Amino acid sequence: MALLDDFKRGDRRALSKIITHIENRREGYRTILAQISRFERKAFRIGITGPPGAGKSTLVDSLVAKLANTGKKIGVVAIDPSSPFTGGALLGDRVRMQHLADKDKVFIRSMASRGQSGGLAAATRDVITVLDAFGMDLIIIETVGIGQIELDIIEACDTVVVILVPESGDMIQTMKAGLMEIADIFCVNKIDRPGADRLVSYLNNMIHERLGEFSQEFPAVGTNAVSGLGVDKLSDAISRHRDYIVGNGMFEQRRKRQLKNEILSSVRDRIVKDLDHMIDLDGQFESISSKLNSGETDPYTAADEIYEHYFRGRLVNG
Ligand SMILES: Nc1nc2c(ncn2[C@@H]2O[C@H](COP(=O)(O)OP(=O)(O)OP(=O)(O)O)[C@@H](O)[C@H]2O)c(=O)[nH]1
Ligand SMILES: [Mg+2]
Structure with a gap:
């Protein structure tokens, strides 16, 4: 199939077409997926989640800009929230990343969460597989909130970053258990706003409490996604977490469980x-x-x- 040959050669249009084909479950998508999933895959998957308007997209943009400049090939899957904050605009795939030096290293894809309920997690996993087979080093998955569908999506990630903002104090009380389970790294974004320090120390206490189960502590990171302040620290925390889980076998275990699921x-x-x-x-x-x-x-x-x-x-x- 010519399309697959183009894909193998690294043609981004072929990548785009194949994703659309698979996302829409068009005739023959399983066969394509089956073939593609046999290509070499090596991507590390980073999940970014948090409440609407927390600055996830802005933060992902800064992160990607940093990481792409180190020569890594990065795929971004943004689950379009149709959020009241941004009108679901997701800044637009083309508008985003304009400042990137090497645009060829980054591929961004939004997926509509509307009209796909139930199938969204599966479709997202398939898109991740396609990006991985295309040769991405990193795949970043951005989702809003923490509902069941998001949890299913996040399940497919290796390192999960939960983004909070100084205003999300109340939410933490109610979602504490869910957040604790899902987060590998907490990030307090909008540190330019009042209450940020308090939230960071609150989270660090919480993280410290659960240290019993874990041998390494990952303190909460404060960021200002707009100015880029703290984004280096977040990027460092993610690589440290990666080294940590690869080193202690958790990575392999997670992947096994993901595969089974x-x-x-x-x-x-x-x-x-x-x-x-x-x-x-x-x-x-x-x-x-x-x-x-x-x-x-x-x-x-x-x-x-x-x-x-x-x-x-x-x-x-x-
Ligand atoms: N003051 C301040 N504003 C920020 C910061 N990060 C993001 N914003 C602003 O917050 C708003 C929402 O940012 P987004 O990146 O779209 O947030 P999001 O979490 O992706 O939003 P949804 O995808 O709609 O849930 C935008 O107006 C950003 O400019 C920050 O660190 N400080
Ligand atoms: Mg967003």
Whole structure:
């Protein structure tokens, strides 16, 4: 296939086309993915997440500018939040990065989070695979907030940076558990605003408390994404975290788990689709539906029965 040859040669238009093809689940996308996923892949994946308007895009831009100037090839996947703060503009893929010396080293792609619910995490993972196979050294994934879909996306990252702002104090109280689990590095952005120091020390106390489970502490980093202040420190923290997890085997473990999840989710998609089709086709749903109407069964029992009917003895010995 000519497109794949162009892709292999490093043609960015081919990369773009293939991503669109895969993102839209067009005919034959699985075959393309299967081929591409066999190419050499070596990218390290950095997840950047945080509340709307925290400065994630601005920070990613500064980070990318720093890293690209060290000669690294970088892919950015921005999950378009359609946020009220920026109107979901994401600064526009072309407008962003205008200041980059070597634009060829960076490829930015936004993905719409609307109209893709459920499939977004899978589509994002596939786009990451494509960027990786294209030869990126680093892939940065930017998502808003911390909902289930974001967690699924972030799951595919090696180092996760949670961006907070001095105003997000309240949010931390309510989301503490989720944040703690997901964050490898905390970054307090907009340190030019009041309350930043307090938030940094609060986070550092929190990080210190959990040191029991970890042998290395990664203190919160303060940044001003607009002026670039602190971005070097953030970049250093990310590389230190990378060395740390590669060194202690966590990286390999994470990748293994990610791979399992990827394969499982791919299988799950197919099973659900087939089952959806099958229970209509063979009248199972019709009969359950009338039993539900007459009160002979309930949705939980019906689900058990469907499972028994199709899977008993197939998945587990029973
Ligand atoms: N004062 C100040 N403003 C900042 C800083 N970083 C970003 N901003 C501003 O905050 C606003 C939001 O920045 P974005 O980078 O779009 O934030 P985001 O988190 O990507 O936003 P969404 O993707 O819409 O959730 C913009 O007006 C930025 O210029 C900072 O360090 N200090
Ligand atoms: Mg953004």
